[in-house]
Structure formats: structure tokens, C-alpha cells
Amino acid sequence: MNDASDPLIFMMGQYEAIIPQDRVYSSNHLWLKELEPDLFRVGFTSYSVRLLQDVYFLEWRVEAPTSLRLKQEIGEIESSKALSTLYSPAEGELVQFNEHLLDDPTPINTDCYGTGWLYDLRTSAIMKRPSEYVAHLDEGWEKTQNMLKGQIN
Amino acid sequence: MAGKKLTVVISQAQGKHPVRSKLEEEVAAALLMDPQVSVSLVPHLYDMSADHTGLVFLRSLKGPFVLLGWQYPRALHWTLDRQQIRGHMGITELIEEIDDDEEAIDDQPSQAIGSTEMPNRNIYCIDLRVSSNPQEYIEEIHRIYEEENQQLVQLTFGSLTNGNGSSNGVAQNGSATNGSSSNGNSGLTFDLTQYILNPAESDTPSAKEEIAQFKATQPPIKRRWYPVIDYSRCTNCMECIDFCLFGVYGVDNLDRILVEEQDNCKKGCPACSRVCPENAIIFPGHKTPAIAGAEGEVAGLKIDLSKLFGGSDDDAVDLAIRERDAELMADGREMVGKSVGLAERHTTSSRCRGERDELDDLMDELDSLGI
Structure with missing residues (x-):
């Protein structure tokens, strides 16, 4: 049954957030897929995208390549419902951005685990395994819902 | 009776922001056909360096004007102030809602030092994030037009001495508050007219496209960050x-x-x-x-x-x-x-x-x- 290659699922109310098992995760809701040792492709998890919804604007505040500190502010994102500053998931070197997204960020919505990737990051930081990320989501879900409600009221 | 045209300046959004660009173009296109209004389009106010012609243009405005931009009105007003473009904060009714219990704060006696060399005119700063409906901006601009023209009439028929500090026409009498040229009406030099949208040029194919093209010809400016x-x-x-x-x-x-x-x-x-x-x-x-x-x-x-x-x-x-x-x-x-x-x-x-x-x-x- 529980094939190691099957994606995990985290239920956000009725919505199934898919968590693929072929990559690792950061606590600030990004996936990191290893391209070569210590070089990762980074993108939003479906959990992030569900909260953001229809992203239409993405902008980076740093220029690649550049070194990053953990939680450094590196960009801004905006959708019709939400906005956020974007922070580095780890200390490392930002190698390149996905330039296609700057003209049209819709792949973030339509293919967040593929063509909607954000940037490549060289890091040796230790990330969460898929099951650990799901546990992290589970733990924070109530707080997240309260935060969203608090801002809507 | 025709009043004096009201100058409306749009400070454009940073970067390629499709939703914001579209709203700017819709508002500008509607105002372009409006006989009460002269509309101009400048780069993002905050990012222009002090010698940018867009700021020189703004400094050349002697009368009241409306500034539409993508920031809170306070931020727009004090960015203008920093660039020696000063006036009283015009009251706009198009603002985001503020909790009632927060407004009382202003009642405390202020120890603030205030601005300097403030000419007697109103500058109305409006945040373009408040509404995505262009019509709301057009209506507010018409309201401001009426307000400004009423004040002008009061000045004409009222006391002609300059003792009354609240009348708005005084600034046009040419007190050289900004240090820039003060030759009254014809203050615009050739360079600066580039920011004023001209309805004569934009009858075909559509005003919106024309404005989009106009924006595309302006060189991009570097982002800045400062208090x-x-x-x-x-x-x-x-x-x-x-x-x-x-x-x-x-x-x-x-x-x-x-x-x-x-x-x-x-x-x-x-x-x-x-x-x-x-x-x-x-x-x-x-x-x-x-x-x-x-x-x-x-x-x-x-x-x-x-x-x-x-x-x-x-x-x-x-x-x-x-x-x-x-x-x-x-x-x-x-x-x-x-x-x-x-x-x-x-x-x-x-x-x-x-x-x-x-x-x-x-x-x-x-x-x-x-x-």
C-alpha cells in the first residue's frame, strides 16, 4: 500500500495539499529538490499555493548569484487575496532565478512542483523529510487558521 | 462657467505589475477626455532622483494638484515634501477605512516640528490601492475639482487682501517657494511637457493603448530605499x-x-x-x-x-x-x-x-x- 514514491497528502479543510516524496522541505513552506549534491531547486509547496491562490505578481529584491542568510528577505509575492515577503529557507548561495516567472507567474499556480519553481539554491543545511513536513503542517494548522481569520476580521 | 483645470498626476507602479498598470491606464484614459482635468504620468514618485525631470515637472506646478500613486497618502505627501513639492494636505474622501477608535489619537497636543516653506495650496494624495474601480477615482477628482473651484470663487468675490490664509489661489501669485523657476503660467519648459498626456494625440486607436505606448517609451528607473x-x-x-x-x-x-x-x-x-x-x-x-x-x-x-x-x-x-x-x-x-x-x-x-x-x-x- 504505502509506497515510498506515493505523495503524502495534508488535508487543509476539504483541500488536499499534495506533498511529493522525491524532495525535502523547509519550515517556511518551500520544497527543495536536489539537482546535484548540495544544489537544490526551490519552489512553493501546494500548501503555500493554496493559501496564496492566484499569484499574479512576483518580484525579487536580490540579484542572482548572491549569498543568502537564513530568513533573509529576498522578494515579494502578491495574489488577488494575499501578499507576502519571501524569505530565504536556509543559509546558502542563490544560483539563479526562474526567469520565466517574472513575465508570467502563473506556473506557480498551475505547476508548483514543476515549471513553477522559484530559484536554485546551493546549501548544505538540513531540511525536513516529507513526513516531517506533514507533521510540521499538522502542528501549525490551527495557528495558521487563526492567523488567517484574525486578518480577515 | 468653466473653472481652472485641475492637474492630476499619476505616479506609476514599480516594476511590471499588470493589474496596477491596467488601472493606471484606465484612469488616465478616462481623465484624458475630461475637459476639467489635465492629466500627467510620471515614474514612481519614490524612485525618482532629485534631478529627475518628473520631479522638475512636479515642482513646476504652482497650483493645487491631485497625486494618484501606489502608496499610502501620508507616504506620497511626505515624499513630495522631501522633494520641495509642498502644500496643505488636501482632504480626500477616497481612503481606506480606519477603525473609529484609532482616530482619537490626533487630539493630543502635538510637539511636531512641521514642514517649512509651505505654499498656500492643497495637494491631494490618493492611494490607488483603495479601489480597483477607475470610476471611483474619476468621481473623487470631480469632487476635488468642484471644491477647488469653489475656493477660487470665494477668493474672487471675497476679500482681496492676502490676510485670509485658507484661500487657495494665492499660491499662483508667484511666490517662489521652491527655488525653481517662477515665471507663472508658462513655467513648463520643453522637456517637461513630455509628462502631460495630450488628448489630441490619442484619438486612435484607443486612449488606453496610446497611454500604454507612452509608458513604454519612458526609461525604467532604479528602485530605491530610504526613509x-x-x-x-x-x-x-x-x-x-x-x-x-x-x-x-x-x-x-x-x-x-x-x-x-x-x-x-x-x-x-x-x-x-x-x-x-x-x-x-x-x-x-x-x-x-x-x-x-x-x-x-x-x-x-x-x-x-x-x-x-x-x-x-x-x-x-x-x-x-x-x-x-x-x-x-x-x-x-x-x-x-x-x-x-x-x-x-x-x-x-x-x-x-x-x-x-x-x-x-x-x-x-x-x-x-x-x-
């Missing part, structure tokens, strides 16, 4: 100059605080704004409404997910110290933590009375100068 001081709040307490270790702040020849070296400022760092006791320091591009120049404690216009994506929820002073240390480190300097430039109010609760006396002296000095 803007709201002198209606600033008490000249000097906490910002003490806290900032990057030489951004200075004082003028009246010992008033000013942003002297704006490009020394560290991109993204709002630390001085967090330590300002009067919340008088605005970073228009910061995501936190209180820092970006919102009135009172309003909620953001959209849900802010930054905490989820890695932002912090420390208290303001701790954040400021961390932000400053991070910038010091990036410059290869020693981190100082809270050992430098923090006023006593952040460590003890009471304020030093001695400083107050000096400040009082300064206030008296300013009063005696009639500012």
Missing part, C-alpha cells in the same frame, strides 16, 4: 540619527532632522522607523502598514502571509536591533546589539527631562522665525 520623514509627527528627538549607524540622517542649518544621505540606507531595513517614538519615519515600500505610512493602526489591504513564509513576530525594538546588526555584518562591521543608540525609553521607562528643555528652545526658535 521619508513625516514632519507633522516628527518632534526632532534625534533618536533616528542616534540609532542609524549608516549615516543616513543629518540636520539642516536650523538643526532640523533630515534624511541627508538617502542612498546610504540599507535596502529593506526599516530599523529607524521601528525605534521612532512618534512613528514619523515612513518606508513607503515596506509591507507593514504602520511603517509604510498608513494612518493609525489599519489592517493591511490584503492578507499578509509573511509570518508563515518566514517572517518574525518579535517586538519592534528587538527587530530593529536585529535588522541593524544584520546590515552591520553585511558591511563587515561589528554587530553592536543594543549597546549603541538606543534611547533610555527603551531600557528605562521615563524620559530625560534635560533633552526636553533643549527641544523647547528649538521650538521657540522656530516660532520666532514665523515658520
Whole structure:
């Protein structure tokens, strides 16, 4: 049954957030897929995208390549419902951005685990395994819902 | 009877933002056909350097005008002030909603030092994020047009002496407040007319396309990051100059605080704004409404997910110290933590009375100068 290659699922109310098992995760809701040792492709998890919804604007505040500190502010994102500053998931070197997204960020919505990737990051930081990320989501879900409600009221 | 045309200036959004661009074009296209209005389009106000022709154009405006931009009205107003484009804050009815219990704060007696050399005219700053409906802006501009023309009529039929400080036509009499050319109506030089949209040129194929093309011909400008001081709040307490270790702040020849070296400022760092006791320091591009120049404690216009994506929820002073240390480190300097430039109010609760006396002296000095 529980094939190691099957994606995990985290239920956000009725919505199934898919968590693929072929990559690792950061606590600030990004996936990191290893391209070569210590070089990762980074993108939003479906959990992030569900909260953001229809992203239409993405902008980076740093220029690649550049070194990053953990939680450094590196960009801004905006959708019709939400906005956020974007922070580095780890200390490392930002190698390149996905330039296609700057003209049209819709792949973030339509293919967040593929063509909607954000940037490549060289890091040796230790990330969460898929099951650990799901546990992290589970733990924070109530707080997240309260935060969203608090801002809507 | 035809009143004087009202000048409307649109400060464009930063970057390629499709939704914002579209609204700018819709508003500009509607105003272009409007006989009551002269509409201009300048690059993003905050990013223009002091000698940018867009600012020279704004300085050349002698009468009242409306500025539409993508920032809180306070941020727009004080960015203009910083560039010697001054006037009274025109009251616009098109604003985001503020909680009623927050408005009472203004009743306290103010120790603010105020702006200087303020010409007698109104500048109406409107935040384009308030509504996505172009019609709402058009209606508000018509309301302002009526308001301004009424004031003009009152001036004409009322007292002709200049004693009445509230009438608005006075500024057109050519007091050279800005240091720029003061030859009245024909103040626009050839260069500057490029910002004024001309209806004659835009009958085909559609005004909106024409405006989009016009925007495409303007060279992109570099993003900037620096503090803007709201002198209606600033008490000249000097906490910002003490806290900032990057030489951004200075004082003028009246010992008033000013942003002297704006490009020394560290991109993204709002630390001085967090330590300002009067919340008088605005970073228009910061995501936190209180820092970006919102009135009172309003909620953001959209849900802010930054905490989820890695932002912090420390208290303001701790954040400021961390932000400053991070910038010091990036410059290869020693981190100082809270050992430098923090006023006593952040460590003890009471304020030093001695400083107050000096400040009082300064206030008296300013009063005696009639500012």
C-alpha cells in the first residue's frame, strides 16, 4: 500500500495539499529538490499555493548569484487575496532565478512542483523529510487558521 | 462657467505589475477626455532622483494638484515634501477605512516640528490601492475639482487682501517657494511637457493603448530605499540619527532632522522607523502598514502571509536591533546589539527631562522665525 514514491497528502479543510516524496522541505513552506549534491531547486509547496491562490505578481529584491542568510528577505509575492515577503529557507548561495516567472507567474499556480519553481539554491543545511513536513503542517494548522481569520476580521 | 483645470498626476507602479498598470491606464484614459482635468504620468514618485525631470515637472506646478500613486497618502505627501513639492494636505474622501477608535489619537497636543516653506495650496494624495474601480477615482477628482473651484470663487468675490490664509489661489501669485523657476503660467519648459498626456494625440486607436505606448517609451528607473520623514509627527528627538549607524540622517542649518544621505540606507531595513517614538519615519515600500505610512493602526489591504513564509513576530525594538546588526555584518562591521543608540525609553521607562528643555528652545526658535 504505502509506497515510498506515493505523495503524502495534508488535508487543509476539504483541500488536499499534495506533498511529493522525491524532495525535502523547509519550515517556511518551500520544497527543495536536489539537482546535484548540495544544489537544490526551490519552489512553493501546494500548501503555500493554496493559501496564496492566484499569484499574479512576483518580484525579487536580490540579484542572482548572491549569498543568502537564513530568513533573509529576498522578494515579494502578491495574489488577488494575499501578499507576502519571501524569505530565504536556509543559509546558502542563490544560483539563479526562474526567469520565466517574472513575465508570467502563473506556473506557480498551475505547476508548483514543476515549471513553477522559484530559484536554485546551493546549501548544505538540513531540511525536513516529507513526513516531517506533514507533521510540521499538522502542528501549525490551527495557528495558521487563526492567523488567517484574525486578518480577515 | 468653466473653472481652472485641475492637474492630476499619476505616479506609476514599480516594476511590471499588470493589474496596477491596467488601472493606471484606465484612469488616465478616462481623465484624458475630461475637459476639467489635465492629466500627467510620471515614474514612481519614490524612485525618482532629485534631478529627475518628473520631479522638475512636479515642482513646476504652482497650483493645487491631485497625486494618484501606489502608496499610502501620508507616504506620497511626505515624499513630495522631501522633494520641495509642498502644500496643505488636501482632504480626500477616497481612503481606506480606519477603525473609529484609532482616530482619537490626533487630539493630543502635538510637539511636531512641521514642514517649512509651505505654499498656500492643497495637494491631494490618493492611494490607488483603495479601489480597483477607475470610476471611483474619476468621481473623487470631480469632487476635488468642484471644491477647488469653489475656493477660487470665494477668493474672487471675497476679500482681496492676502490676510485670509485658507484661500487657495494665492499660491499662483508667484511666490517662489521652491527655488525653481517662477515665471507663472508658462513655467513648463520643453522637456517637461513630455509628462502631460495630450488628448489630441490619442484619438486612435484607443486612449488606453496610446497611454500604454507612452509608458513604454519612458526609461525604467532604479528602485530605491530610504526613509521619508513625516514632519507633522516628527518632534526632532534625534533618536533616528542616534540609532542609524549608516549615516543616513543629518540636520539642516536650523538643526532640523533630515534624511541627508538617502542612498546610504540599507535596502529593506526599516530599523529607524521601528525605534521612532512618534512613528514619523515612513518606508513607503515596506509591507507593514504602520511603517509604510498608513494612518493609525489599519489592517493591511490584503492578507499578509509573511509570518508563515518566514517572517518574525518579535517586538519592534528587538527587530530593529536585529535588522541593524544584520546590515552591520553585511558591511563587515561589528554587530553592536543594543549597546549603541538606543534611547533610555527603551531600557528605562521615563524620559530625560534635560533633552526636553533643549527641544523647547528649538521650538521657540522656530516660532520666532514665523515658520
